[in-house]
Amino acid sequence: MVFQTHYLYPVVIEQTESNLSMYFPDFPGAAVTAVDLVEGLARAKELLAFRIVELEETGQPLPDPSAPEKIELEEASDRIVFLEVFIPPYRDAAANKAVTKNCTLPKWLRDEGDKAGLNFSLILQNGLKDALGLAKHDHSNNERAAQ
Structure with a gap:
């Protein structure tokens, strides 16, 4: 099976009183928290990459990325950002564990x-x-x- 090298998925960013919460609507249960946006996006990108590699390794299909208008936000301050991830380095790391x-x-x-x-x-x-x-x-x- 041939896999893509780049993937692009939406992540929802929610601001709380003490931190940021980020979750992927297309990957139930895939969420991170962080104290700032830079840390949060880095952690979210890594989570996305590992989840994609996990699905590839187990032969499960990857979900299609949701269109922004299909994502329901809980708060008016919530934002949708698209994260792109280049997967080959993550595949190599998983193959060499x-x-x-x-x-x-x-x-x-x-x-x-x-x-x-x-x-x-x-x-x-x-x-x-x-x-x-x-x-x-x-x-x-x-x-x-x-x-």
């Missing part, structure tokens, strides 16, 4: 590796890359190594 994988090996081999101070995770990663023909230095695109 560490995950746990159990590996079974003979006790004597584990003991020898421990004595030698070997990094089992690094050895397993490099071995898998070799077996798959992936370049050892490539951490984001997992392109096939040049033959």
Whole structure:
């Protein structure tokens, strides 16, 4: 499946007595609070990016962005702002997060590796890359190594 690189979604900004609340009408439950607009927009953009990547990874469809006239505001002071997010860096970060994988090996081999101070995770990663023909230095695109 081919995904877009840029997305644009509305975020509603509500001013309270002590801070700003921001929520995405197209992503129920996706909201942030902040003390000022700059911090709030940065946090909202990051939340939007992570939510988009989460939906992509689980194969769920992304909602269409709501038109401003379709968004009901609770207070006259509420504002709608559109946030654009460039997704590839967030996809790369998600693809490179560490995950746990159990590996079974003979006790004597584990003991020898421990004595030698070997990094089992690094050895397993490099071995898998070799077996798959992936370049050892490539951490984001997992392109096939040049033959």
